[in-house]
Amino acid sequence: MTASLTTPPAGSLLSRVIGLLIAIALTAVSAGVGVYQSLPTQEVILYSIATFALSAWIWRFYVLQFSAGAAGEQGASELRRAWRRYRGLLLGFLALVGVFVALSLTIDGFFNVWTVISALILLLIIILTMSVGRFMAENRSAFIGLMVLAGLFSVGSMNIEGFASATNIKSMLLFASFLGLASIGQTLVALLGGLDLSIPYVIGAANVGLLYLISLGVPAWLAFCLILLAGGLIGVVNGVLSLRLQGQALIVTLGAGFVVSGATQIVTSIGSAYSGNVFGTVPDWLTNLSSMAGSTFGLPFPPVIAIWGLASLILVIGLRSTVYGRFLYALGVNRTSAERLFISERAYWISAFGLSGLFSAFTGCLLLGWSGGGFIGVGSQYLFMTLAAVVVGGTSLLGGTGGYGFTVIGVLVLQVLTSFLVGIGLKFEWQQFIFGLLILPMVALYARSPHIRTQI
Amino acid sequence: MTAPAAETVAAPAHFAGARTSPHLLMPMTLLFVLLVIAVLRSPVLVTNSGLGSAVIVAAPLILATYALMATVVAGRGTVDLAIGPLISFINVTLIQLVAADVIGSPFVVFLYAVAVGMAYQLVMALIVIFVRVQPIIVSLSGFLALSGINLVILPRPGGVAPDWMASWGAGTSVFSPVMAILVLASLAWLLMTRTAFFTHLRLMGSDERAAYTSGIPITIVRIGAHLISGAFAGLSAICFTALIGSGDPGQGTTYTLLAVTALVLGGASLGGGRASLAGSLIGAVDLYLITYVLSTFSFGGIQSFVTDLCYGAILVASLLLTLTLPVIQRTIGNFSALLYFVVLAIVALGVILFSTYTGDVPSAAATGTAAGFLEIQALRGAAAESGRDSRLWAFVGVLLLTVPLIARTLIVGARRRGLGPIVYIVVTGLALLAVYLATHGYAGGVGHGSARP
Incomplete structure (x- = not known):
């Protein structure tokens, strides 16, 4: 197809003969008309030659080009060609x-x-x-x-009755905020071509750990900061451990997640009669932060939505226009060329995992405010949901393309879909089933890789 | 050991083939360390019934790892996250169909399980090939869909396995049907590695473009890899059904994570092109042994948490230790993983014999799981006491026979690189000996101990 734009197509013998005959016929008609109008003979000859050349050229360049588009389909009918072109759609x-x-x-x-x-x-x-x-x-x-x-x-x-009501939108945004905050780390890590499976375990550990610290008598704000710090540290450790094992980052982070979740439960259950269960009172400000009834400076929506919005804004702008963001993409696209630019792979890999741990811990703390009780398994659904949000949004798991803005869209799509499925009365298992079936076509609409023959 | 170190470093490990692959170093070390600890902690493991139940418990995981391995070799990062839910799916549908009396005979059940696994994987392969979405996304989608539909088919664990399968899960003997499935599946894979198909598969996994340009029908090879994976998944589901004797829709995530972990631990590259049967087998057995060893320690209420903690820590540590592989390669040069295996096997066998077959110790060690490591000292004392035990002498004799043999292979191996056959013979001999002693020796040891006072 592309070749035919530069060099005129040859066409088959038959089509060339037809073109020649048409050109001759047109020339004859024009000559006849010229003679009939009693023009000077020179002009008639000139016009005849011009007509012949022009019609032959038009035939050769345009008409044959169209027929060359369906090469080898000279015999195929119009209907058949249309069927071939629109087969998939139909x-x-x-x-x-x-x-x-x-x-x-x-x-x-x-x-x-x-x-x-x-x-x-x-x-x-x-x-x-x-x-x-x-x-x-x-x-x-x-x-x-x-x-x-x-x-x-x-x-x-x-x-669905009440789907577009303020309450429902608020609750959708609330859950989207939790998923969105948990997906921040996954997005950053995915931009570098890694995967962080420790997210659900860090969420659970932060959830239990915060309540444990509060029940020990540590001031709530201090406990909150400590947990965030610990989360960030876990992330950094993840990054350090998986730096040289990037192909196995999946398993390293999973193992680290097991360690974190196990250690937290051991610590919290020492000297406690209820193994693994922590009881305590969640401070009011934390409850306000992430419960449905919360208010932001008097406005009737929980602050966590605002926090998520702010974090999204910072991340979207930051990834696009700061040195950190650009270098992150550079590393994700091509390690070697990034190294030539003196971009430290180590610093960015570790910091991306550190941020992932930090935001996972943050999500865990916020989930404590939402549920009011510590539970180690609170993050378990985020194991693959963060991955799904990143993928549906359009960030490539191979690194280098995408961004947090895409993940926000992915999170919202997943959340609205969940809400819709709940609304039409489907149970959890059916929701998950339909989720699984829908992810594939959605991703297939934009993330198809080219055929191998075009990559050589 | 005359091969220059530079040559070994220059040639990537997967060119050297599985025989000298250094990737097996870490899982093998872990295997024998865990084995020795497990035997010292609880010698019941090396009895006939102990090994039998170990095989029953480990078989689904091993086969799931094989299933994963087939697609991982195919490249493009085809880590089939849906392997656990697929096993669960076959399990629950099998249970429901048996309950509805649609299928029942062993042949039909096997056919059904394998056919469902292959059909699912065929669909996945077609999607990967023709829709051209990243395989991990396809498998994520499959994971969610299958996890959901499993709960629809069987909302909570229950149901009964077919009658003829009831005795399989007992695990009273090593030579159980599950063991037969395992051995046959392993043999099938080994046979498959001898075919041109497998060479194509590995080439495609390492470099798909090179495979395509050299005329390999990559579409067919990829479909083949998925079909093999599906067949293994079906066998794994049968072993899983035999293990639990019922249906369980909720094991999907666990098996996926375990199988991926076992595969990576066994030295497979998730990028594709490199995975070996021995690695996957050892990786899966490692995971089983970690759980087994941890279960011999008693932590009261926090047992499961400590298990999680140690499990994760061992995982991370063993992966980190693989980073030292290049250093080992450089210092040791032409390192033979198989020889290392033999040496470790002899040491482990020695420890097993030492702790199991010395008079009255087995019964004490079998019951006294809570005594901790101090017990090893007691074992040593007891062993020295009953040094006249004929079995110990037999062991010393075996050792005296095998050490020169290994020394010989070492020398031969230094000159010529192909020391495979001799080492195979030694390993086979040792394995036969171990099985013989495990099946006959323990009972004799107990009898001897009880007759002694």
Whole structure:
């Protein structure tokens, strides 16, 4: 295809003969018209030659080029060519319609005006992402994420009572904040091409550890700071340990996570009759920080949402425009060239893990304020959810592309999806099932790698 | 040891093949250290029933690690996070189908498990190949979907395994059906490594572009790798069903994490192209032994926490120790992992015989799990006392026979690099001896001890 733009296509013998005949016919017509108008003979000859040359050139350059686009399909009909081009879209459309019809036939009361509108919105999203998303090379994942978000939200608010109410939006944002704060570290680490599986264990350990310190009589603010510090230290240790074992960062952080969670439980259960359970009172300010009833400077939403918003803003701008952020990307894209620029891999790797530990501990502390009781398993769902948020957002796990802004979109999509699935009355296991099924097509819309033959 | 160190350093380890792979160094050391501790702590392990139950417990993990290994070799970072949920899925569907009387006979059950595993992996392979999404994302998606559907199929642990499987989980003998599955699966993998397919697979895992340009049908090779993985997953699910004798939808995450850990511990590269059967086997057995050793210590209420702690610490420490591999390579030169294995095996066997077959000690050691390491001293004393025990002499004789043999292979190995056959013979002999002593010796030892007072 690209070659045919520079060199005119040859075409088959038949098409060339047809072109020649048409050119001759046109020349004959023009000559006849010229003679009929009794123009001077020189002009008639000149125009005839020009007509012949022009029509032959047009035929050769344009008409043959179109037919060359479907090389080897000279015999194929128009319908067949259209079918080949739009095969995927048509089949997908038919499949969607089939699913819709099947659902309407099997579930009573499924077929009403709202579900039809919802289906149309979904179709619109798909068509938009296929057509407009094609032109967005850089931020296609963000665009698709936002489209999905908008679609989910509109479908949810049409079908579910109270989906778009202030309370529900507040609760969605609250849970999104927890997931978002926990995903900060995963995003940073993923930008360097690593994975941090210690996040859920650090969250659980911070959750229990904070309550333990408070119950020992340590002032709550001091305990909070100590836990944050400890979280950061754990992250740094993770980074140091996995620096030379980057291929195995997955396992190193997992092992470190086991150590942290085990050690915390040993410490908290020494001298306690209830092994693994810690009891204590959570200070009011911490409860206010992250409970539904909390208020920020008198405004009726919990401060954790504001904190998450602020952190997102700082991270998005910071990754984009600070030296730290740019160098992080540089390292993620190519270690060797980053090293040539005197970017210290060690410093960035360790600091990314340190930040990851810090924010995991922070999330653990906030979750204590939300639940009011320490529980080591509070972070267990974040093991793969942070990964899913990063992936759905569009940050590559191989490093170098993406950013926290993408993760925010990923977090919101996952949260709205959860809320929607809860709203239509699905149980946890079905939610997880649908989650798993939806991640793949969403990622497939923007994160397809090119075929191997184009990478040689 | 005449090979120049520079040559060994220059040639990456995976070119040298599994025989001289230094990646096995750490898991092997860990294996024997743990084995010795386990035997000293609780000699029951090396009895027929002890080994039998060990095989039963470890088999699902080992097979899950094999399943993971097949796809990891294929490259592109294909760490199949969904392996645990897949095993769980086959387990719960099997239990439900058996309960509904749809399937029942052993043949059909095996066929079903393997077919489901292969079918799932085929779909995954097609998605990876044609949708071209990163495999880890595909597997993450599979993980979530399967974990969810498992809970739908079987909301809580329960159900009954087929009747003929009931006796499998007893673990009274080493020679159980589960052991047969394990051995056959291992043999199948070893046979597979002899084929051109496996060479293609490794090449594709190390460098997919090179494989593509040299005309390897990478699509077919990748599908093949996934199918093998699925078959192992099916076998693992059968062993898992035999182990617990029922259905359990909640073991997915555990098995995924354990299998990935075992694989990495065994020296496989998650980047692809390098993984060995021996490594995966040893890695998985290491994990089992860690749990076993930790369970012989009693910490009261905080038992599980200490287990977590030590488990994580051993994991991190053994991975960190792999960083010293280049140093070891440089100093020792042409290092043979197999020879190292033999030496360690002899030492471990010595310790096992030493602690198990000396008069009245076994019964005391078997019951006294809480006594701690001080007990080793007592064992030594008892051993010196009953030095006339014929079995000890037999052991000394074996040792005297094997040491010159190893010395000989060492010398031969220094000149020619292929010392494989001799070492294989020695290992086989030792293994046979160990099995013989384990099956017959312990009972005899107890009898001797009780007859003695």
